[in-house]
Every structure is written in structure tokens, then in C-alpha cells.
Amino acid sequence: MVKTLMKQIKEYKKDSLLTMLFAALEVILEIIIPLLMASLIDKGIEAGNMSNVTKYGTFMFVIAIGTLSLGFLAGNHAAKASTGFAANLRDAMYTNIQTFSFSNIDKYSTAGLVTRLTTDVTNVQMAYQMIIRMCIRAPMSLVCALAMAMMINFRLSMIFVVAIFFLVAVLTTIMYHATKYFNDVFPKYDTLNESVQENVVGIRVVKSFVREKYENEKFKKAAQNIYKLFVKAESVLSYNNPAMLIAVYGSILMLSWLGAKAIVGGTLTTGELTSLFSYVMNIMMSLMMLSMAFVMITMSLASGRRIAEVINEQSDLVSPQEALTEVKDGSIDFNHVVFSYKHGSGEAVLKDVDLHIKSGETIGIIGGTGSAKSSLVNLISRLYDVDEGSVVVGGQDVRNYDLEVLRDEVSVVLQKNVLFSGTILQNLRWGNENATEEECKEACRLACADEFIDRFEDGYNTYIEQGGSNVSGGQKQRLCIARALLKNPKILILDDSTSAVDTATDASIQESFNERIPDTTKIIISQRISSVQNANRIIVLNDGVVDGFDTHEKLLETNEIYRTIYETQMKGKEEE
Structure with a gap:
């Protein structure tokens, strides 16, 4: 997981390294200040030497300005590195998702992928920013402060060592118990987002069936599951602050008591005790920052695993090394094909299909x-x-082709038609981005889409709303057919894509196909006999088995399934 994520730092390595450098220099300057303060007290204030007070005070002011400047630079580069890292993670996931086969996509819900691209990446981004800044600054500050404290008084510095061991033990226990809750909580976000997505996409259905109350309850349940897990996780994390306060105040009390005795005994000066108090605060603040970083890292571990899972997902379908780059013609052969959606398990969807087109x-x-x-x-x-x-x-076997070449020559108009936000022309040019306006109009004439486009005030520049919500189902289907035709494919597949148009328009579309694209192999899936009866041949499928493959006339004579469908539909027409 870590290796996968770190590959995405890329051009932000420089900012990451500069953040760590400036954070380290910031610590070094901070550590010097308590030493100067001790000298100012012992050699200036208590000795009554104003020149030393001025000298050490000036040094402290200059170093404080330097510390602030380094802190600003560290924060600036940390922000650049973390946001850039997050952008690369999103880009890597999205790019890989585009390579997924249908079976890969089936493994992840749309809502799950959205959660990984948003919430999970944000968690990792925040954790990375803490790692390159706090996780450099805090340990270094802790070690340096402890070393300086030992130089001043080794015996008293052991108070800090005990406090550190105590806090490390508490933080380790907290992390162990909190991690399992965070591992469970982020998949719950998938369910929450899925609920929102389904509701928004199907809002018309929700309102028409008056199911708002049901959808609200479903959303509340998903939100409540996240709430419960976060309460459990945060309850565990809440022990962090009491443990920190015990360590801080315990150290201060012990240092005050033992330090006062040392001053009275003459083994410690007032300035040195003041420095030790500064170092104890440095050490405790470092531990506080580390505990915050550990909490964020604990949360991000689950998110990191989910992100790496998507980035490392390999497509089930890839082009061969020496792929064919040309499809000779539109002939199709199914040679005793058996297919199931779960390879090697599950019932076969297609059984011994042997067809030659x-x-x-x-x-x-x-x-x-x-x-x-x-x-x-x-x-x-x-x-x-x-x-x-x-x-x-x-x-040629389809597995021998380059995938892009094959899919460019096989144009599919799917059962569920999809249009994108943009003008009609922009949607049409999904089929061919270099198509001229005249080529787009010709494709629309073939798909019988020109008749309604010409009625729009802006014609081919009419804006299509998201999902094609401002055009009817039949208009959407015809636009999708025109878009597919712009690819000039060798094979055109219409997967029940004329179901929303009337039979006269359906017949007109097919007639134009026969006249204008006679060399293109056309496969028409339909529930209507009228849509397929003029085809050269018709495949009758029954539960994944080819029950018949012949002309309309012969199937009426020889195929019971086809004849039953025909008679049922003809009877329905007669009743109308």
C-alpha cells in the first residue's frame, strides 16, 4: 500500500523534502531559545548586567523571527506537497478506472468509487501533510529537547523519559483499538453515498411513488451507522488528552519539586530550571503533535488501503503484446461459446452458442x-x-485485436442511452471528435433525428441537460444511434435502442441503414417482432441457448418460441 501511494508524490518530492528541511531547521532554532533564556537570566538579570540582557534578548528576537519564517516556509511547502499528492492520487485512480473492464467495475459500486476519490483521498492528504511536517518536527524537537535537558541536568531529565514511555504505551494502545473502527467506518460511507446517488438519480420515481419518507429513513440509517462507529472510535481516542495532561502536569510537578531542591542545594541555577521548564513544554508539545499525527494516520490507513486497491486493480481485459490493428470486415463467428459473468464459477449465461454471421x-x-x-x-x-x-x-479472434481498434469498429447503442451535458453537436462528436457539422447532420438523417432537431430554436447547438433530461426517450435514442453511426463502424449493434420510438420511425431508420450503410453488419436486439422481421436472419435466444436462427418466414414455420411471440404481438395489435 505505502509503495503504491508514494509513487504518486512524483513532482512534489522537492516540496516534500523542503518541508522536512525547513521543519528541521525550525526545531534547531527553537531549541536554542531556552538556552539563551537561561543565559539572559543567569548572566543578565541575576548578575545585574544590562549589556548581557540586551545581547541575549536581541539574539532571542532574531532567532524567533527566523523560527517564524521557517515555520511559514514549511507550512507553505507542506500545503503544496499534500494537495499535489492528493491530486495525483485522484488522477491515478480515475485513469485506472477508465481501463477497467465491466467485470472490474462490477467489483466496485459507483458510490464506493466516489468515496475513494473524495473522502479517502482527503484523509490521506491530511495525513501526508502531518507526516512531512509534524512527524519530522515533533520527533526531532523531542530528541533535541531531551538531549539539551540531559546536558543541563541528567537526573532531572529522567522525569521526561518516564513521561515519554508512559505516553507511548498509552498511544499504542489507543491506536490499536481505534484502527479497527476506522477500518469499518469508511465502507459505511459507500452505503451513505449510494443512498444519496440513488435518491437523486431516481428522484422522479421517488416523488411519483411518494417514497420520500422511506428514502429519508434509509439515509438516516446509513448516517446513523457512521455516527455509531465514529462515536466508538472517538471514545477510544478521547483517552489521548487525559493521558497527555497527566504526563504534562506530572512532569511539571516533579520538576518543580526536585528542581527547587536542586536550586537550594546549589546544583542547579534559576536560569537552568527555567530552561528545563521550556524543554518540558517542548517535549510534551512534541508528544501532543505526534499523538495528533498518529490519530490522523490511523484514520488514513483504512483510506490508503482503499485507494491503493483501486490503483492496483488490473483490468481483466488487456490488449495482447502483438495486437492486430486492423479489422478486415464485419463478419462475426461464435464458435461453441460458453460464458458466465464469474469465470470458473456460477451458472453459464450463454451455453454452446455456435453462430456465423x-x-x-x-x-x-x-x-x-x-x-x-x-x-x-x-x-x-x-x-x-x-x-x-x-x-x-x-x-480473427477478438482476443488478438488491440482493444481500442476493435471497439472503434464495433459501435454499440446500449439499452440504457446516455447523453452528456453539452450541445447536441458535442454529444454527437463522441462518435467522431473530428466530424464536420455536415457529417453530424447526415448521421442524424440516417437515425431520423434531424426531424426534431430542426424544430429546436438553436438546432444542433441546443444544450442537452445532464443525462438528457430535456429530450424525450425516443429523441435520446435517435441521438445515440446518430452518435454511433459517426464512428463509421464495420459492426453496428442496436441493443433494444429503438424501443422508445414508434414503429414507423423504427422502420424508417432500418430502411435508411440498408440503403446508406449496406456493408456494415447490423445487429438489432428488440422485444418487437416488427423491429427484426425484415432482418436477413433472426436469432431466437432462450435462457442462453440459441433456439433458432433463420429468416422471419422460416422461423414462423419451425420455431415455437418465435411463433408464440409473433402471435401474441399480432393479437395485441388486432385488439387495438
Whole structure:
């Protein structure tokens, strides 16, 4: 974990090192001040020598200014280093997330990834700032102050040693018990964020079903779980302050009593005792800072592990070393394919699928809910890998292609259409960032999207709200089809992506496809017979098994499932 996180310091190593240097110099100057104070008292005030008072007072003032300046520089560079480190962590996680396959993404919830990119990174950022400043300054200050105290009076300095051992024992115990609570609390943030995300995304459903009270209760429960764990953790950490006060006041009392006896006995001067009091405060403040740092580090350990987990996650799907960079054509072959979402375990979703599709064909896929229609087409662009058999595109196993090359040639319009904030043109150019406005308009004509775009006041510069909330479901589908067409793919997959358009528009889209992109292999998944009946051939899927693969007419004669679907839908139309 530590090695993974430290790699992200990168260009902020210089700021980190400068923070530690300035913090060390700050300590050295601070340690000199009590010695000068002792000299000022013994050689100036008690000796009645005003020149020494002026001399030592001036030295103390100059050193104090130097200490303040070094403290400012240390703080400034610590802020740069920690915020830069946090930015690199977020960038490393986000960049790696983009490489995830669907199976990798399935391991993490969206809310969990958001928590890691925000709360967890902030915890690590604060801990890093404490490490490069406090964890350098405090130990060095403690050691130097203890060394100076021993130089003044070794016997009295043993009071500090006892106090240090006492506090170390208490802090170790506190850290041990608090860590397990912090390990449990951050996954609870995932649940909290998930509750917020679901509620905001589905706010229309929540309001239409009047489920606000239920959602409030669900959120309160998630928040309460975090509250309980933090109370337990903070209850353990609360022992820190009493232990610190016992050590500080115990040291002061012992030092006052034994120091006074030493002065009376003539083995210690007033100035030296004053210096020892300063050093005891230095030592105790150092321990206080260390305890604060330990608390923050304890909290960040759980966050660090969660961040490293995402950064180190390796995609299940990678391009081969000598990857093919050209897809010859749009032919597709499924050679006795077996597939499950959990490789090596779980029930197979697709079972012994053996299909052969020629380049340029229009293929329909129909079947009941859960028959694995989407799973079948996901294998074509290698969103998942097969368990057995092979998927061949353009005469080559999809595992031999460079992933970007393959996915550029296989354009998919998914079941759940997604538009992004921006103009219609900006959304269309996701398919081809260099597409001209005329090319975008042509793609929209093919997808029958031009008819409604022309009615918008700003036309192709109309702004699309987040998630496409200001366009209808059918309009959104047609825009997504146009976006896919701009890729000029060899294979076009429409995964139930015309379900929200009327049958006349659906037929018009398919007719334009046949006329304008005849060489592109077109795969149309639909629940409607009318959407697939004009395809060259139709695949009938039933529980992950190919039950039929033929033309509309022949399937009506030979396939019971297809005939039942057809008759049911035709009967429904007649009743209308």
C-alpha cells in the first residue's frame, strides 16, 4: 500500500523534502531559545548586567523571527506537497478506472468509487501533510529537547523519559483499538453515498411513488451507522488528552519539586530550571503533535488501503503484446461459446452458442427477458471474455485485436442511452471528435433525428441537460444511434435502442441503414417482432441457448418460441 501511494508524490518530492528541511531547521532554532533564556537570566538579570540582557534578548528576537519564517516556509511547502499528492492520487485512480473492464467495475459500486476519490483521498492528504511536517518536527524537537535537558541536568531529565514511555504505551494502545473502527467506518460511507446517488438519480420515481419518507429513513440509517462507529472510535481516542495532561502536569510537578531542591542545594541555577521548564513544554508539545499525527494516520490507513486497491486493480481485459490493428470486415463467428459473468464459477449465461454471421448482414435477436441477448453482443466488442470457445470478428479472434481498434469498429447503442451535458453537436462528436457539422447532420438523417432537431430554436447547438433530461426517450435514442453511426463502424449493434420510438420511425431508420450503410453488419436486439422481421436472419435466444436462427418466414414455420411471440404481438395489435 505505502509503495503504491508514494509513487504518486512524483513532482512534489522537492516540496516534500523542503518541508522536512525547513521543519528541521525550525526545531534547531527553537531549541536554542531556552538556552539563551537561561543565559539572559543567569548572566543578565541575576548578575545585574544590562549589556548581557540586551545581547541575549536581541539574539532571542532574531532567532524567533527566523523560527517564524521557517515555520511559514514549511507550512507553505507542506500545503503544496499534500494537495499535489492528493491530486495525483485522484488522477491515478480515475485513469485506472477508465481501463477497467465491466467485470472490474462490477467489483466496485459507483458510490464506493466516489468515496475513494473524495473522502479517502482527503484523509490521506491530511495525513501526508502531518507526516512531512509534524512527524519530522515533533520527533526531532523531542530528541533535541531531551538531549539539551540531559546536558543541563541528567537526573532531572529522567522525569521526561518516564513521561515519554508512559505516553507511548498509552498511544499504542489507543491506536490499536481505534484502527479497527476506522477500518469499518469508511465502507459505511459507500452505503451513505449510494443512498444519496440513488435518491437523486431516481428522484422522479421517488416523488411519483411518494417514497420520500422511506428514502429519508434509509439515509438516516446509513448516517446513523457512521455516527455509531465514529462515536466508538472517538471514545477510544478521547483517552489521548487525559493521558497527555497527566504526563504534562506530572512532569511539571516533579520538576518543580526536585528542581527547587536542586536550586537550594546549589546544583542547579534559576536560569537552568527555567530552561528545563521550556524543554518540558517542548517535549510534551512534541508528544501532543505526534499523538495528533498518529490519530490522523490511523484514520488514513483504512483510506490508503482503499485507494491503493483501486490503483492496483488490473483490468481483466488487456490488449495482447502483438495486437492486430486492423479489422478486415464485419463478419462475426461464435464458435461453441460458453460464458458466465464469474469465470470458473456460477451458472453459464450463454451455453454452446455456435453462430456465423456474414459481413453486411442485418441480424435480429429476439428472446424473453433474461435470455442473454445483451450478454451475447457484449462479447463482440470484448467487453467480457468467453469461458470456452471463441468469438471471431473479421476472421480473427477478438482476443488478438488491440482493444481500442476493435471497439472503434464495433459501435454499440446500449439499452440504457446516455447523453452528456453539452450541445447536441458535442454529444454527437463522441462518435467522431473530428466530424464536420455536415457529417453530424447526415448521421442524424440516417437515425431520423434531424426531424426534431430542426424544430429546436438553436438546432444542433441546443444544450442537452445532464443525462438528457430535456429530450424525450425516443429523441435520446435517435441521438445515440446518430452518435454511433459517426464512428463509421464495420459492426453496428442496436441493443433494444429503438424501443422508445414508434414503429414507423423504427422502420424508417432500418430502411435508411440498408440503403446508406449496406456493408456494415447490423445487429438489432428488440422485444418487437416488427423491429427484426425484415432482418436477413433472426436469432431466437432462450435462457442462453440459441433456439433458432433463420429468416422471419422460416422461423414462423419451425420455431415455437418465435411463433408464440409473433402471435401474441399480432393479437395485441388486432385488439387495438
